[in-house]
Amino acid sequence: MSEALVVKTMEEFVAQGKQPEILFWVGSAGSYDDRAKKISRAFVKILNKASVDFAVLGSEESCTGDVAKRAGNEFLFQMQAMMNIEVLNGYEIKRIVTCDPHSFNTLKNEYPSLGGKYDVVHHTQYIKELLDSGRLSLEGQVYKEKRITFHDPCYLGRANAVYDAPREILKKTNADIVEMKRHKKTALCCGAGGAQMFKEPEKGDMDINVLRTKDALETNPNIIATGCPYCNTMMTDGIKAHEKEASIAVLDVAELIANSI
Amino acid sequence: MEYLPNILFGVILFAGVGYFVRNVQKLQRNIKLGNDVDVNDNKAQRWKNMLKIALGQTKMVVRPIAGLMHIIVYVGFVIINIEVLEIIIDGLLGTHRIFAPLGIVYDFLIGSFEVLALLVIIAVVVFWLRRNVIRLQRFVKPEMEGWPKKDGNLILYIELVLMFLFLTMNAADFQLQQLGAAHYEQAGAFPVSQFLLPIFDGMSISTVILIERIAWWAHIIGILFFLNYLYYSKHLHILLAFPNTYYGKLGPLGKFSNVEAVTNEVKLMLDPTADPFAAPADDAAEPGKFGASDVMDLNWVQLLNAYTCTECGRCTSECPANQTGKKLSPRKIMMDTRDRLEEVGKNIDANQGKFVPDGKQLLDDYITKEELWACTTCNACVQACPVSIDPLSIIVEMRRYLVMEQSAAPTELNNMMSNIENNGAPWPYNQMDRLNWVNE
Numbered sequence: 246m247s248e249a250l251v252v253k254t255m256e257e258f259v260a261q262g263k264q265p266e267i268l269f270w271v272g273s274a275g276s277y278d279d280r281a282k283k284i285s286r287a288f289v290k291i292l293n294k295a296s297v298d299f300a301v302l303g304s305e306e307s308c309t310g311d312v313a314k315r316a317g318n319e320f321l322f323q324m325q326a327m328m329n330i331e332v333l334n335g336y337e338i339k340r341i342v343t344c345d346p347h348s349f350n351t352l353k354n355e356y357p358s359l360g361g362k363y364d365v366v367h368h369t370q371y372i373k374e375l376l377d378s379g380r381l382s383l384e385g386q387v388y389k390e391k392r393i394t395f396h397d398p399c400y401l402g403r404a405n406a407v408y409d410a411p412r413e414i415l416k417k418t419n420a421d422i423v424e425m426k427r428h429k430k431t432a433l434c435c436g437a438g439g440a441q442m443f444k445e446p447e448k449g450d451m452d453i454n455v456l457r458t459k460d461a462l463e464t465n466p467n468i469i470a471t472g473c474p475y476c477n478t479m480m481t482d483g484i485k486a487h488e489k490e491a492s493i494a495v496l497d498v499a500e501l502i503a504n505s506i
Numbered sequence: 507m508e509y510l511p512n513i514l515f516g517v518i519l520f521a522g523v524g525y526f527v528r529n530v531q532k533l534q535r536n537i538k539l540g541n542d543v544d545v546n547d548n549k550a551q552r553w554k555n556m557l558k559i560a561l562g563q564t565k566m567v568v569r570p571i572a573g574l575m576h577i578i579v580y581v582g583f584v585i586i587n588i589e590v591l592e593i594i595i596d597g598l599l600g601t602h603r604i605f606a607p608l609g610i611v612y613d614f615l616i617g618s619f620e621v622l623a624l625l626v627i628i629a630v631v632v633f634w635l636r637r638n639v640i641r642l643q644r645f646v647k648p649e650m651e652g653w654p655k656k657d658g659n660l661i662l663y664i665e666l667v668l669m670f671l672f673l674t675m676n677a678a679d680f681q682l683q684q685l686g687a688a689h690y691e692q693a694g695a696f697p698v699s700q701f702l703l704p705i706f707d708g709m710s711i712s713t714v715i716l717i718e719r720i721a722w723w724a725h726i727i728g729i730l731f732f733l734n735y736l737y738y739s740k741h742l743h744i745l746l747a748f749p750n751t752y753y754g755k756l757g758p759l760g761k762f763s764n765v766e767a768v769t770n771e772v773k774l775m776l777d778p779t780a781d782p783f784a785a786p787a788d789d790a791a792e793p794g795k796f797g798a799s800d801v802m803d804l805n806w807v808q809l810l811n812a813y814t815c816t817e818c819g820r821c822t823s824e825c826p827a828n829q830t831g832k833k834l835s836p837r838k839i840m841m842d843t844r845d846r847l848e849e850v851g852k853n854i855d856a857n858q859g860k861f862v863p864d865g866k867q868l869l870d871d872y873i874t875k876e877e878l879w880a881c882t883t884c885n886a887c888v889q890a891c892p893v894s895i896d897p898l899s900i901i902v903e904m905r906r907y908l909v910m911e912q913s914a915a916p917t918e919l920n921n922m923m924s925n926i927e928n929n930g931a932p933w934p935y936n937q938m939d940r941l942n943w944v945n946e
Contacts, residue, residue, distance in 0.1 A: 430889055
């Protein structure tokens, strides 16, 4: 990537005696996974464009523990949670945005009873805020007349009933938004949740991501949009399994917006 | 001798209701084997959920055909029970159609019962066809083989028989009213059973009375039988759906419980002033078990869930693991939990009220690790359940046992977890490199 991004850490904010508008929780995937890193960069491009005064924790951020919790390791989860809460509370963080629905869910729902109470939003919700308030406007017509289908991440959709924000901002790209037969409440999982991302699936007759990609292909899309780095990986692999990687792209909502500004 | 039928009726009613009450007490005792859980919050929301989901059937109609048929059977069941009230009063007092003086209201009531009875018969036939002829996928999954399949059909047969008895009873009554038989005053409207009248052509009054009496007695005995059949079948949902939707999960589906015992230990571990070598206080409780390997380790709402499940399979048909041929079936998780709980209950009955370890448990003997590890925690099953059952919470509780008590996670997951412990990410990357993406 050539464009220089402006990313400041909380440490730097404190050194200047300032508080950011919002903390961007990058998450482990967004920090280390090659594909997800591009999503982080796209989102920061949006934040920079809208002149959002945001911070990241950098090396002070650690795994939320979500995946350990879903795997049954409550100890590890709570260790991670309490360490993160200590950092977040130390910096008096009020508001958090993240591109990862799993981090979003656990920060929003499972941290409060452990002492971490923050206003947590998913990046699609935050982008919608920026667009609604006029801080961000889309100029490009890159996706005009393209067919985009949105795959609902379980931990954004069913788990937290956020269905509209990603769709509303996608519409602003002037793309043609097409729904899969199973969407919103009845959307099929991509297969990565519940720690499946980190293990081989159990014996069966098909992989879940291949089945879900089939749902998406039935809408005859140009682009499959997601709002989760894990869904992105699964759908990308699914497209390859269906040998459609040449004609169909899997992109995060943040990338579609970043390309339209 | 004159009061013999009344006495006989009273005895049958008492026995039927009494045996049911006894089983309900057993049910309560079994459910209370579960751990305590705080569900006293948000009463207004809970009542609303019960009214909407159980009484209002809002989640049933997500699938329109089954939903509509189910509403017919449900409304029929509730409304026709007004008739049962009359039957009970008649039976005890030796009266006949004691509500008849209601006149036109009575005509309307009996008439609408008849229409509902006909609709119930149609719905039951449709249900039977779906299970046995169309063989909808969710009704022929492996866990439905044997008793569950038989149970499902038996319930339909009983309902069919009850409806036919009700209509026969009415038809015979109507015929007797036409014939001017003593005690059979003109009462009620019979929009459906009037078509059964040709059956009685040429029969004497006494024969028709015999048929009317047989149908009347068989109908009420059938209802009492059905009431008692509930406990032994999957059909308890007609009662338990109400408490179950009341106690069902509130708030976002993605919010999993935080284990309090773990919180206390983690706090201690992170407390710099805590003495790691301190002996536990004398009055300290035995450290509890983490997670669940048997039904007693679950909470009582989860056990109520298990008894409430009517094996409709909507959860399983929405489950991504099940759809792709994995062994996991959320319905089976609920059925296994209930079956094991029943086994534990019988053990307690046989051992003077105390559970004697039987060398079995829910884990492995009923639910395998393979099933537990196939779950993506996507909440599709929870979303799909028409009566607010949460199979996912049981799966997670059992994973907790596997990981925290047995360190029995799949190897790849152990690697992932040790990465988190060592470098704060599920992958083996240096925490100092967390911000590298900015400049890549």
